[in-house]
Amino acid sequence: MSLLHIAILAPLLYAAVAGMFGLKVKRLHTGWIVLPLPVVIFAYFLSRIPVVQQKGGELYEIPWIPSLNIQFSVVLDGLSLLFSLLISGIGMLVVLYSIYYMDKKKEAVHRFYVYLLLFMGAMLGVVLSDNMMVLYGFWELTSISSFLLIAFWYHRERSRYGAMKSMLITVFGGLAMFTGFLMLSIMADTMSVRELISQSAEIMNHSLFIPAMLLLLLGAFTKSAQFPFHIWLPDAMEAPTPVSAYLHSATMVKAGIYLVARFTPVFAGQQVWFWLVSGAGLCTLIYGSVKAVKQTDLKALLAFSTISQLGLIMSLFGLGSVSAYYSGTPEALYYTKATTAAIFHLINHATFKGALFMVVGIVDHETGTRDIRKLGGLMALMPITFTIAVIGAFSMAGLPPFNGFLSKEMFFTSVLNAAKLDFWSLDTWGVLIPVVAWVASIFTFVYSMMLVFKTFRGTYKPKELMKTPHEAPLGMLIPPVVLASLVVILGFFPGLVSHSLIEPAMAAVMPSLLSEGEQFDVHITFWHGWNLEIMMTLGVIVFGFIIYQLLGRFRLLSTPLSDRFTLNRLYDRSLEAYNRGSRRITKIYMTGSIRHYVIYIFAAFVLLLAYSIVQSGGLSVDVSGFAPISFYEAVVIIALIGSVLVLPFVQNRLIAIILTGMSGYMVTLFFVLFRAPDLALTQMIVETVSVMLFLLCFYHLPKLSKEQVKPSFKWVNAVISVAVGIMVTMLALGAASNPMFTAISDYYLEQSKPLAGGKNVVNVILVDFRGFDTLLEIMVLGIAALGIYGLIKIDSGDEILGFGARRVDTLLPGSNDVILRTISKLVVFIILTFALYLFLSGHNSTGGGFIGGLMTAAALVLLSMAFGLNISQKIIPVNYRTLIGAGLLIALLTGIGSFLFDAPFLSHTFDHFMLPLLGDTELATAVLFDLGVYLAVVGVTMTIIYSIGRDN
Template sequence: MIIALIPLLPLAGSIIPFLFSSRSHHAAAAGCVAGVSLILLLAQAPAVFAGQMPIHSWQWIPAIGLNFAFRISGFGFLVACLILGIGLLIILYARYYLSTEDPMGRFYAYLLLFMGSMLGIVLSENLILLMMFWELTSISSFLLIGFWTHRADARQGARMALIITGGGGFAMLAGFILLGHIVGSFELTDILASKEQVQGHHLYAVTLVLILLGAFTKSAQFPFQFWLPHAMAAPTPVSAYLHSATMVKAGVFMLALMFPVLSGSALWFYLVAPVGLVTLVFAAYMAMFKDDLKGLLAYSTVSHLGLITLLLGLGSPLAAVAAVFHLFNHAMFKAGLFMLSGIIDHEAGTRDMNRLSGLWKYMPVTATLTMAGCAAMAGIPMFNGFLSKEMFLAQTLKPNLFGDQAWIIPLGATLASIFAVAYSIRMIHEVFFNGPATDMDKQPHEPSRGMRLPAEILMALCLLVGIFPAVLAGPMVNAAAQSILGPEMPEFTLSLWHGFNLALAMSAIAIIGGIVVFKFRRYLFDSHIWFSRYCDGKAIFETVTDWLIQSGYRLNQAVFNSSLQRYMALLIISVIVLGSSPFWRSETKFLGTATMTAIDPVTFIMGIILILCALATVITHRNRILSIIMLGTVGLIVSLTFSRFSAPDLALTQISVETVTIILLMMALFMLPRNSPKDSSRYRRQRDVLLAGLAGGGAGALAMGILTRPYETISDFFLAQSVPGGGGTNVVNVILVDFRGFDTLGEITVLAIAGLAIYALLHNFEIEAPQTDALGRPWTSDRFPMILANITRPLLPLALLFSAYIFLRGHNEPGGGFIAGLITAAALILQYIASGIVWTRPRLNFDNHIVMAWGLIVALVTGLCSWVFHYPFLTSTFTYVSWPWIGKFELASAIVFDLGVFLVVVGSVMLILVKLGAVNSPDAQTVSTLAQHHPDLEPEKEMF
């Protein structure tokens, strides 16, 4: 439980800084959260140092092997200490670094989010869980790097970091899934114990490459190194945190974590060691030429990460120990150096080494601290960097798989060390000496106490660890290495003096060579100008992304030319192709074996009429009114067919929907041209006939294939349970309001939403419809025929009575809420048609929205009522009561639900049609008041 709190506290606590308004409170809140996490972590120290590994696990989604599981290994403990310890110093530092204009609360929120995700990576026991935290670090580092959103370089740098690390993360996820597939578990404990099983599997190579891609991109290894220097557009506290102790360490952490299971093979060596070596040398070389302080430190970071990667690539147990120790040392001196470069930037107004000089006079304490950091970075004795570098150099001399070419590794290591010394000297020389300070925007001075304190602590630690390594770092490094290496743990001692040996000689060569290179750097700078022209990772990255965007754009242009007609054709073509493709090579016979039923003459004639009317709809489609009539006939025959094939409910629904649809189309047609012009070319029409033929033929064949196959249904349950369970004999209705009531609730909600959407679309929508046709004749001389009006008015109560009947019998006979609702709506609409909106509106004085809303409420509350009786949502009940005269009568709670359905249907259908009818007479109320003064106006202004 406590283990899980360590990463979850900062994650959850990331909202806390928002609760305060003062800057100091932001920092204090963030500090408290990180501090509590650190205390919880340190409380685990005794167990970890005793060689135990506390694990806490909860099941999350066991079906995919995802558990909410955390562990504290020795290595995880070490990295978590760095994350929280350096994190706390960064929180203090940022309090003084950020200016008053920067949104401090947001900064600390991102920082805590990032801290929690990093802790999640190092403490996860489950690989899938680890992957989630891994992605979270990509996202939160994106937010942190792009913190100064107004700066274009910050946005670019953040985007590049996200694309590179996110892409790598994607590969790594695939690798993890393969790994889980090979081992059969995503728990690290299981995976780390299955070395033989994994390395013997034929998917080992793919798995390894994918996981390495994730690690290399995150740790900015060659050739992905270029994103890191551009991430320097972040505020310095972010760089100090992300690029020293955390984000970029996640990659090498992953290499070390996977070391027990993936390393040891030749493939591991050939993939990891060369990448580490190239990165080490190349980045050290590049760091030489950076004029930007943070740029120099960034390349130096890349180089040191290459060093750790190379050590892990070498694969020997002692190399792994050295890797862990260097990871620990580098985090401290690099975090301190980043902070110091931020101080210089903050107090001198620039971090460009071409402009900086002679700061020793103004800020001697900062200068001393920087020298200490640079000494550690260059590997000067007495500083912690020297110790791990010495171990590294000793390891490079061991024989390895390069065989005769093994000398290349110590050569590269020495070369990189020479450059490291040279750029460290250059940094100190150009910032603090190199003549008097001239080109400054402001008078440089020592920073405030709080800003310098974190760097002081870190530098003091660098020095102390450098002198007393066994006491200060020994137990932690020992526990970390033990957790990685297990039984292969070598004997080693951390001490300042190892005696005269070849590694010491290499260190000496590096220091002397570094001074020489620094002296003659001018020649190197000249040659570098040529080099940088051809080798710029960012330029290549941008060329590639530009090309991708351009080709995407061109493809888009080719496919989508903003013609809906064309999209529709493409869509139909794809449906035809995708729908028919499974049949091309299919072995099974297309038609089934079931015997066909005989045809009777009436059905045959009906079918022929349907086909003819459908074709007539198409043929007459340019004469719109005629084609509506044809379409109406098709709908009628469809409803007759439902009735013919034992679906009376469907027939009733179809016929009433048909009625309102045709009314709707007629109303729409009133506001649209009556005829369609001839748009399509001959070729276009032929193409469409072909497409239509293929689609129709395909659908017909599919129907034939289904109809000629015997089938099994799951409906026996519904048929058997309808009366005993649902209390109704009309199974279709019982399914709707009882068995699948929840679906119906969703469906009437959709209906209500559609009604509201139509209402919104028609809001403030007016059309001045023409009063005469093209020849100047008025549309009609008798808009509201007296006979129609007089017949429909008495018809209304009859129609309502009928719909009440249909509604009440619905549970047992064809009928129900849907059908009754449609009949009621049709009856009411008839009044509007016969007598006009001005006459009808005041007489049918209810708001359709309210009806619809009540319907939904009634349906929902009926469902909720069953909770009161401790039954699941929408459980229905029924009973039989004996009424005088009527006899035995059934009362079912489902009928209340059906009432809700009824109300929604009436409300939404009326809402749609009345609103559409009112478009032409914007406000019935105004029209009628106007009409009192101008009797002539009334018939002209409204339609229905």
């Protein structure tokens, strides 16, 4: 496992550690525990700058699912390095800022940092992943973690609304992007972005090329809040200000920008790509800037300014894609200036917008309001905050001598160059590009001035404020001061990032324009003479100043648009319509009867399979090769059929449960006759525990109703059950009679010992060959057990089951039978010893973690029946819900541990060792995974039994 893999996984693992440690340590703010991690990650990526400059990048791969072309491959090139530095660097400052912003006495700060670290790891995974499926996984994790961060103050209705809105829109785009990834993988027969780029010329004429492009852009536009998908970003400002400074200025909203930049080598030079990327960017730029001027809330103003700035960067990547059209000609490098401007402004925006969000947080923290109408005159009271605000806002407005001025001049140069293009009908419409850019820049100047002067100048209004304003603590000032310092430094010395960051990023975005060994040569200078760009800047200042002075007189600019015709209203009404429609449809089949649901499921199962069989040409059964039925098998079959046939006529639930258990034990005898001891043991223990569980659930229910004893009720059940039984039997006979593939059983029998070191093929399949399936199965069992526990805990009254049951403490109070209690003491010890034996010997003989766990649970159930749940819990004081988590964690860590040895997930190994007393002994890592299965099975079984058997 490389350090790049560790950089991604460390925040995810550290989140759990920091969360638990933060709960234990009350005196220390959790932020101090978290802060060292982003500092170390940032320092690591800083150290990789010379490597990326010299070698162009690094690639590390860990096999994961090779059969599906999925590897945990990470790439560090100029583009991913730039984003990694932003993610870790801004993250480091945000953590420091949040230590002073978040009150650990009033807020669940440990939970805040868990979410923040999850987001940091997910973002690093997005920008470093080379495999599209892995990238998508991290992409959706950013949506989930941002949802949790936005809804951090979940007691506020607007926070929940904003979180849900951002989740729905970005996940919608993410699913579209996922479909686009699948199309690209079909075209190029690879999941690797690098290999896809190398095949871009071959797949260009594929029929799926344009649809894949559109779906990918849908994901990028929703994530980066491009018009008309921008509506989630203003509502996301309900999150704490550190979240806004991190997610909504420097990282998450840049994920869509990153996606466009990363796939530019694949789609650049295409007319559709140019128009969609640049067109959406310019529309977002002008819309966001105009809307920002209308805001009275500082964070809302910054939200729309962020939308506008994201549109600017997106439009530059679209304009820069023209260079691929001119590849091989002198004009190619000329049009790369737009891409250079996009990358430079990406850096600049992170610095000045991060500083401004922190400034707004300080103002809100120290005054108790963000309403511009209530603020004013804070310059003398908060001079350092005012200075930071001036630097950040003036840079955002594109004024010298700050870094925003340089990238804005480069933006003007790019749009003027675009106006001169003479292809794709741009000679007609191209003149609108610089006009839109210039008008948007005027409004950018206006809202930048509003941010500074309406907050810090004017009349001081102490009666409007909730607090007496004063300068923020030093710890809260350091992060925005660092960012503001970078704004000034990069304004005077842009060469600090030109060669170290921008040139390598350019090489990653535009690799086709460079010959082997060639590099881009980026020179950013402060003054280019009295050209058209500087004239446009002077026009922005003049007209912007006039509009700012006359804001109150322009009603169109000072009042919000009508709420009757807005995208937000369309979103709300659409969501309400979907909810109404879903409720109407759901009421048709959600009757509240579990029996009805079972009928729906099994009827659909039979009908769909029958239709498929008829359409495919029928089902042929050949029984000539089947073994004859022995006398003992016939006896078991007769007993099994007899117990099943009697069931519909039983009027007592207790007898019905006993007959059901009898049929299960008959199946156990089948496994014995077929010489399958593992399956026989499993079936026997499952039946024992299931009968116990059914007794707990049903014994104390009311008697069967008149409806349940009607012939029609039973006939429907009989028809459904017989149809399902016949269908499954015919499918099994058909599959056995007409095998389409060579049986894989021979492979398992031959390779079980050589590859896994185990003679028990059943156990080896569970923990080695199909370990991933087993991991998912115990996860499902764990979720089911916790779900049962949660449902029962919802009702704290006597009737916790909701079926007229008595109070649960009377369900299993323990037996008064002295003989049972005496014998159970010995029998429980024997069963537990046997369970331990099954667990330890399972790799080479009958047993394993699953069977051992069930056997242990059976012993605990017997103990509970003999002595009651209260006493048995005192004898063995174990929290079985915690045991589920421990088992899952051990199994998961065993799988992740294989990454340390550059092996696929859940790979196991074994070897022979000479141990004292034991001699030559085989040790296998699969035992650790089996231990996780064992603990999870015990925890699941006993959680369900204890939940139903008593009120925890």
